[in-house]
Amino acid sequence: MEKIKLNAEIRDKVGSANSRRIRRTGFIPGVLYGKDEQPIHLKVSVANLHNIISEGENVLINLIVEDKEKTVMVKEVQRDPVQENIVHVDFYKVSLQEKVTIKVPIETTGEAKGVKEKGGVLEQILRELEVECLPNDIPEKITLDVSELDIGHSFTVEKLKIQPGVEVLTPIDSTVVTVIAPTVLEEEKKPEEEIAEPELIKKVKEEEGVEVVESEEVKEEESKKKIREEKDEKK
Amino acid sequence: MLMPRRVKFRKHHRGQMKGISSGGCSLTFGEYGLKSLEPCWFKAKQIEAARVAISHGIKKGGKLWVKIFPDKCVTKKPAETRMGKGKGAPDHWVAIVKPGRILFELEGMDETFARELMGLAASKLPFKTKFIKRDRSMSSGRRG
Numbered sequence: 001m002e003k004i005k006l007n008a009e010i011r012d013k014v015g016s017a018n019s020r021r022i023r024r025t026g027f028i029p030g031v032l033y034g035k036d037e038q039p040i041h042l043k044v045s046v047a048n049l050h051n052i053i054s055e056g057e058n059v060l061i062n063l064i065v066e067d068k069e070k071t072v073m074v075k076e077v078q079r080d081p082v083q084e085n086i087v088h089v090d091f092y093k094v095s096l097q098e099k100v101t102i103k104v105p106i107e108t109t110g111e112a113k114g115v116k117e118k119g120g121v122l123e124q125i126l127r128e129l130e131v132e133c134l135p136n137d138i139p140e141k142i143t144l145d146v147s148e149l150d151i152g153h154s155f156t157v158e159k160l161k162i163q164p165g166v167e168v169l170t171p172i173d174s175t176v177v178t179v180i181a182p183t184v185l186e187e188e189k190k191p192e193e194e195i196a197e198p199e200l201i202k203k204v205k206e207e208e209g210v211e212v213v214e215s216e217e218v219k220e221e222e223s224k225k226k227i228r229e230e231k232d233e234k235k
Numbered sequence: 236m237l238m239p240r241r242v243k244f245r246k247h248h249r250g251q252m253k254g255i256s257s258g259g260c261s262l263t264f265g266e267y268g269l270k271s272l273e274p275c276w277f278k279a280k281q282i283e284a285a286r287v288a289i290s291h292g293i294k295k296g297g298k299l300w301v302k303i304f305p306d307k308c309v310t311k312k313p314a315e316t317r318m319g320k321g322k323g324a325p326d327h328w329v330a331i332v333k334p335g336r337i338l339f340e341l342e343g344m345d346e347t348f349a350r351e352l353m354g355l356a357a358s359k360l361p362f363k364t365k366f367i368k369r370d371r372s373m374s375s376g377r378r379g
């Protein structure tokens with residue numbers, strides 16, 4: 001696996017306000033941590049980070065911090081929910097001799113028989129596979145040929161072709177893809193004249209007793225209301 | 236129309252719609268989605284209208300997920316009633332939508348067709364939305 005170089009600068013000031021200032025200057029705040037490693041707060045250039053992430057997140061990065069090279073992986077990317085800009089990034093220091101647990105994307109190839117001939121819908125249920133392997137053996141993606149898949153049939157994790165040296169952690173009976181029958185539009189029902197109110201959840205203690213009490217309370221309230229209205233009318 | 240089957244209280248406070256959505260901001264089931272850009276009370280009627288608009292167009296094949304549910308009760312006083320005399324009767328149900336919330340998800344079609352369908356749904360909504368697509372480089376969250 002190729003390693004990509006990325007320059008990072010250490011940031012002394014932490015916290016939300018300082019992070020916001022860093023983002024304004026074209027950098028993204030981040031943190032570097034790992035086994036037997038003290039966390040280091042740092043910042044990386046937005047453009048460089050985008051280039052790396054666009055190649056996929058399971059890439060080994062040579063992070064250069066204060067002229068020292070460290071082999072890291074992207075552990076977490078936080079994004080703004082509305083604008084989808086990267087807000088923060090976590091780097092995880094890896095040892096090339098120790099196995100890591102990582103999620104690898106699953107991609108489907110070909111057009112399923114059930115979709116092509118019978119108009120079914122291909123539904124991908126599992127999009128990422130959790131695997132354990134050495135950092136240099138991490139597969140970029142796992143492909144699955146779905147061209148033989150008919151309506152009602154599905155492929156499980158067992159069907160995936162995994163390269164040697166990679167251990168799958170996801171249960172092997174998990175469904176990856178399935179072809180479902182085309183949806184048939186139901187006849188639209190006429191809207192009900194009166195929308196019924198939802199049922200009220202009663203208290204657990206003595207359900208029946210509570211119901212009776214509540215109904216009496218309601219009656220009392222109604223009678224009080226009527227009396228009030230009559231008084232108002234008289235006024 | 237969507238509404239809860241059982242509730243603990245008949246009437247709710249109005250509440251606030253401050254800030255941005257903290258959950259339901261990423262695609263979970265489908266390949267394409269419609270994301271809200273503004274806060275709003277999304278009425279059950281409007282959800283139904285958008286759902287019908289998509290499901291009528293989906294005839295060619297595809298699957299739709301509605302990711303929101305109207306669980307907030309809105310009350311209304313009858314016309315020509317003086318103020319006071321307590322809170323009005325339950326009138327309709329709404330889902331509180333904040334910016335960033337995914338409203339609908341689609342799968343089993345190409346991008347242009349999904350965009351077209353989401354456009355139909357968006358035209359039924361009283362707030363701004365944007366079309367989003369599942370992208371490896373765009374995903375957020377922990378990687379293992």
